[in-house]
Each structure stands twice: as structure tokens, then as C-alpha cells.
Amino acid sequence: MNRINVKKFGFAMGLTAAILYAGCMIVLATAGQEGSITFFNSLLHGLDTTSIIRVDVPIWEALIGIVQTFIIAWLTGALIAAFYNTQIKSR
Incomplete structure (x- = not known):
């Protein structure tokens, strides 16, 4: 199985959540x-x-909210990827 890049997955989650917040x-x-x-x-x-x-x-409250949403989702995505990677058997 392939490992997930923690930073990239976190960024993808953060960006997705920020787009949903903007929606x-x-x-x-x-x-x-x-x-x-x-x-x-x-x-x-x-x-x-x-x-x-x-x-x-x-507007300032909305901007703070979108930044907070991005950070929380980035951390969530990074944790998911890290937990996933720890479950992969090393060869």
C-alpha cells in the first residue's frame, strides 16, 4: 500500500473545508x-x-472564520493521514 503525504492531504482537507465555508x-x-x-x-x-x-x-469575522476552518481541517487531514500511515506494514 502507498503512504499518504501528510502535508498534502492536510492541505487538501483544509482547502476543501475553506471552499465549503465560502459556499x-x-x-x-x-x-x-x-x-x-x-x-x-x-x-x-x-x-x-x-x-x-x-x-x-x-467581513473580518468571516475572514477569521475561514482561516480557522482551514487550520482545523488541515490538522484533521494531517492526523487522518498520519494515523493511516502508522497502520501500513513496513516492508
């Missing part, structure tokens, strides 16, 4: 509060997001 920002910016509530309620299997949807997020 969420686009939904909130374009659909408005009611449209966003409808979208996320259907996405989350009917979980009522009415009390947690906020469309008046300052």
Missing part, C-alpha cells in the same frame, strides 16, 4: 435570512436553524 458565505449573502434558513433546514435534515442563522456577519 456557506455565498448562500447567506445571496439568499437572505429566510432563504438561508430554508436551505440549511433542508440540508440538515429538518434541524431548525432559525435561531442560529445570522446574515449580518462582519
